[in-house]
Amino acid sequence: MKDEIIKLLKKENKLSTKTIDEMQKIDVNEFANMVKEIGKQKTEHIRSEEILEDLNTEYIGKNLYVFKEVSSTNTIAKFLSTNNVPDGSVIISEKQTSARGRSGKVWESPLGGVWLSIVLNPHVDYSKLPLITIATGVAVAKTLEKIGIENPEIKWPNDIMINGKKVCGILTEAVTKFNTIDNVIVGVGIDANLDIDEFPEELKIGTTTIEKELGRKSPENLLIKIFLEEFEEICELFNHSEYEIILKEWRKRSYSVGKIVEVREPFNKYYDGYVVGITKEGALVVEKIDGTLEKVISGECIIKN
Structure with a gap:
């Protein structure tokens, strides 16, 4: 992570005159302050003043x-989360060169999308992390509904679908110390106003964009503002342990329930099954071919029908 931070600072000419020895002597707080300073500079496409104007939140996105x-915005968020940024801080980038997804997948995120990460201090144990991803999916789906997308669906565990094609991915990561969770980083990537023809061939078939679905552009700054408001609303439910309300909203929009899937769990545990539902902990319930029920806590579900 430190190498990526140094690369950013060099690119922004914050370290261009310093030798390697001088860089090694820089305090981590000074590194953090330089990163924060870059994040407050004026940008061309994503404009903080437009997002913050009339933003109806108490803490999400205020910083x-x-x-x-x-x-990767998640990398920057993880670094800043250990250097005194408040709960609800949001890191956005116009572009990402090495965005990360589940299972270590890496890709580029060009102009025209929404690429952001949120720093949370939820004071929860590991068992609640899947519910944070579930809650984020609901917030994204509600955002899409507000801008005119009909029937967005949530594919367990972390994809938002429109008409059977992926439009958004979510990556939730815990920042830990001594086996306790200090912070949670929620990364969200929405394919907003991208040209589908410029996607890699392997992604074109299963991917869509908001612009393609609506037939018009949806301003990224407005999209971010709506999402931050929806995210805080769902966070308040989470913070007050209103998990069943969150799960009810997720179930209404589920893309996975009722489908036959190939489950790919860690350590090469693969099997086919029928998705029955979701547990109160956010695990997917799958009925295997032999009739037994399996709780899927982590992994990937590939739709087969």
């Missing part, structure tokens, strides 16, 4: 850092 280009 905002916007970058022209970073390797």
